[in-house]
Amino acid sequence: VTKVNPSRPYLHYAPEKNWMNDPNGLVFFNNEYHLFYQYHPNGTTWGPMHWGHAVSRNLIDWEELPIALYPDQHGMIFSGSAVVDWHNTTGFFDDEPGLVAIFTHHKDTDSKVVQSQSLAYSLDDGRTWIKYKGNPVLSHPTNPDFRDPKVFWHHETDKWIMVLATDQTISIYSSQNLINWVFESEFGTNIGSHEGVWECPDLFALKVEGTKEVKWVMIVSIGDGEGLTYGSRTQYFTGSFNGKEFISEHSEAKWLDYGRDQYAGVTFSDIPQEDSRRMLIGWMSNWRYANQVPTEGWRSQMTLPRELTLKEFEGNTKLVQHFPKELDNWFNHTSEIERTVDSSGLNIEVEQGPVYLSLNTQRPKSGELQIALNYSEQTYTLIQLNFNEKKLSLKRSKSGRVNFSELFSKDQELFFSDIADLQLTVVIDTFSVELLLNEGEYALTSLQFPNDSLKNINLKVSTGEVSIRGMIKQ
Numbered sequence: 016v017t018k019v020n021p022s023r024p025y026l027h028y029a030p031e032k033n034w035m036n037d038p039n040g041l042v043f044f045n046n047e048y049h050l051f052y053q054y055h056p057n058g059t060t061w062g063p064m065h066w067g068h069a070v071s072r073n074l075i076d077w078e079e080l081p082i083a084l085y086p087d088q089h090g091m092i093f094s095g096s097a098v099v100d101w102h103n104t105t106g107f108f109d110d111e112p113g114l115v116a117i118f119t120h121h122k123d124t125d126s127k128v129v130q131s132q133s134l135a136y137s138l139d140d141g142r143t144w145i146k147y148k149g150n151p152v153l154s155h156p157t158n159p160d161f162r163d164p165k166v167f168w169h170h171e172t173d174k175w176i177m178v179l180a181t182d183q184t185i186s187i188y189s190s191q192n193l194i195n196w197v198f199e200s201e202f203g204t205n206i207g208s209h210e211g212v213w214e215c216p217d218l219f220a221l222k223v224e225g226t227k228e229v230k231w232v233m234i235v236s237i238g239d240g241e242g243l244t245y246g247s248r249t250q251y252f253t254g255s256f257n258g259k260e261f262i263s264e265h266s267e268a269k270w271l272d273y274g275r276d277q278y279a280g281v282t283f284s285d286i287p288q289e290d291s292r293r294m295l296i297g298w299m300s301n302w303r304y305a306n307q308v309p310t311e312g313w314r315s316q317m318t319l320p321r322e323l324t325l326k327e328f329e330g331n332t333k334l335v336q337h338f339p340k341e342l343d344n345w346f347n348h349t350s351e352i353e354r355t356v357d358s359s360g361l362n363i364e365v366e367q368g369p370v371y372l373s374l375n376t377q378r379p380k381s382g383e384l385q386i387a388l389n390y391s392e393q394t395y396t397l398i399q400l401n402f403n404e405k406k407l408s409l410k411r412s413k414s415g416r417v418n419f420s421e422l423f424s425k426d427q428e429l430f431f432s433d434i435a436d437l438q439l440t441v442v443i444d445t446f447s448v449e450l451l452l453n454e455g456e457y458a459l460t461s462l463q464f465p466n467d468s469l470k471n472i473n474l475k476v477s478t479g480e481v482s483i484r485g486m487i488k489q
């Protein structure tokens with residue numbers, strides 16, 4: 016059988032044509048998940064920003080719709096969020112509740128950059144949008160970094176809360192109607208990582224698994240800048256929020272993902288109570304090379320949606336990530352793997368299309384388990400678990416087209432804690448590998464651009480043998 020090498024991802028959202036970056040306005044309404052995104056409709060590199068639009072009923076299959084928001088006299092349409100105004104706090108909705116988008120207007124004139132927050136609303140499930148006449152609703156007299164509003168309804172204080180990226184801090188505002196905003200507090204001075212400009216914040220509450228305790232999570236992306244080792248990436252904080260102030264319970268950054276390609280991730284608004292999942296989607300790229308990645312006619316994909324939960328690991332509260340259950344429906348069949356693997360290796364043949372691999376193994380004291388994704392004799396991606404160093408590496412220097420960026424060929428790695436039984440989930444699509452270690456305690460998201468399709472997966476250990484249990488879905 017000759018495998019056709021597809022030129023698009025199967026499981027990941029990518030626009031039909033042209034450039035995409037951050038996910039925007041993630042919201043669930045009337046049985047649809049909405050994904051808006053930073054979009055340049057006239058080119059395959061970043062340019063005048065619009066909001067592109069796609070909808071899905073299952074978080075995996077997306078239908079691209081016409082552009083939702085176009086630039087206007089206030090500037091381009093930068094990142095932001097969307098909410099359902101259930102109780103017509105805005106006065107925009109006479110009959111039925113509807114969607115409101117809260118986004119940044121970005122205006123670049125010869126003398127200065129102005130960023131301000133604006134509103135648009137939709138009376139037809141997000142198909143068409145009306146810009147609010149009083150735009151912008153929130154401006155700053157001097158700060159040119161004043162963007163990416165993420166808004167949610169705070170039940171305890173009966174107010175809308177906005178978190179906004181303000182240079183290298185996050186500012187918190189509140190409102191009764193999404194139109195008049197009051198400054199509440201500023202978070203982030205002397206806390207977390209300040210290697211670059213802060214962007215695309217999110218703030219939400221989650222129960223700590225196995226307890227009754229609720230903690231708040233603040234997500235903050237860090238833009239690429241001079242001297243950043245890894246390009247752009249995402250930190251988060253856990254702590255408390257009282258309707259005015261977010262207080263982190265730690266000062267060091269925690270990392271959302273140890274790969275290069277998870278950025279500007281934010282979560283869905285208004286997922287119904289019965290479901291109550293906190294779902295995040297990120298932009299699967301990195302500002303260091305996003306404009307150069309070798310795809311044709313379109314550029315950039317979103318990550319798979321991730322369900323977020325909070326879990327305690329030796330006194331440290333961490334975000335844990337899972338692929339949504341809807342992903343299971345995509346695969347036709349499952350084969351079990353139950354084998355002892357030694358240095359001669361185990362070859363798993365694969366079919367055309369994406370692969371979902373889940374493996375469990377005990378952690379020996381020494382040696383290394385290598386999982387090779389083989390595309391051709393010369394083209395492969397290596398996932399290596401070094402048992403002694405407790406290190407997972409993903410090596411993509413031989414994964415195909417890599418020379419468009421110096422950073423791209425460098426190894427990606429993470430150090431895991433003293434886990435006895437290793438559990439690894441890997442989703443491989445046309446141009447990506449997404450990896451979750453220890454039931455989602457660690458995530459690593461990585462692009463790759465092989466010229467061939469995946470031929471087989473080879474597992475082997477450097478010394479001795481390990482028994483492996485798992486499954487592969489295709």
Ligand code: FRU
Nearest residue numbers: 037053064093094162214279
């Ligand atoms: C993050 C970002 C946002 C901004 C948008 C512009 O990737 O820089 O801060 O709103 O992209 O496209």
